[in-house]
Amino acid sequence: MKLRFSPTSPFVRKVTVTLHETGQADGVELITTNVWDPATDIARDNPVGKVPALVADDGTVYVESDMICAYLDSLHDRPKLIPAEGPARWRVLRLQALADGILDSAVDRVKETRRPEDKQWDGMHQRRRVGTGRTLDLLESEAGALGGGADAGTIALGCALGYLDLRFPDEAWRGGRPKLAAWYETFSARPSMRVSEPRQP
Numbered sequence: 001m002k003l004r005f006s007p008t009s010p011f012v013r014k015v016t017v018t019l020h021e022t023g024q025a026d027g028v029e030l031i032t033t034n035v036w037d038p039a040t041d042i043a044r045d046n047p048v049g050k051v052p053a054l055v056a057d058d059g060t061v062y063v064e065s066d067m068i069c070a071y072l073d074s075l076h077d078r079p080k081l082i083p084a085e086g087p088a089r090w091r092v093l094r095l096q097a098l099a100d101g102i103l104d105s106a107v108d109r110v111k112e113t114r115r116p117e118d119k120q121w122d123g124m125h126q127r128r129r130v131g132t133g134r135t136l137d138l139l140e141s142e143a144g145a146l147g148g149g150a151d152a153g154t155i156a157l158g159c160a161l162g163y164l165d166l167r168f169p170d171e172a173w174r175g176g177r178p179k180l181a182a183w184y185e186t187f188s189a190r191p192s193m194r195v196s197e198p199r200q201p
């Protein structure tokens, strides 16, 4: 398999952590891809023009981090990161969706700051920031149920919180959220999280 990879993308990180947690990291060739380079060839694998994109052994290309993680979860014999059925399945997918919401908002804000100054819209910046705060507050209230293990939900949440640290360190998301902060402290020490820490290319 081949993974279109960017060392700072939190969506790619979800896939990388999944590969490590499921024992498949050694079987994947990482192809570092700068999607913002005008000469990028990402469209060869993903017509949408985004990373991650996973090229499977049969040549099929999977896009969207959630789908790639689900595909990878179908390929291994360890305990599944996405439970097959029942309340556990919906708990994991709900957490993954909430974490994706934090990530989408954070990436929107980063993109907004990269526009020419006179084209930036502070209203959207604030809207996304407030939405992220509300989501973090909800997760703080539910932090006791996060548990100590890795699944598709906790992986997405760990990557989302790590991305907030990378892009918005001054906003101090841990403030007033001690349970979420404690959970992240433990989760981010997992080898899969350590090995995938974002680094500038």
Ligand SMILES: N[C@@H](CCC(=O)N[C@@H](CS)C(=O)NCC(=O)O)C(=O)O
Binding pocket: 006, 008, 009, 010, 011, 035, 049, 050, 051, 052, 063, 064, 065, 066, 107
């Ligand atoms: N929903 C997608 C988001 C992927 C995404 O936005 N990737 C960013 C890198 S962090 C990207 O490739 N952006 C290029 C663009 O927006 O054109 C996923 O979950 O994979």
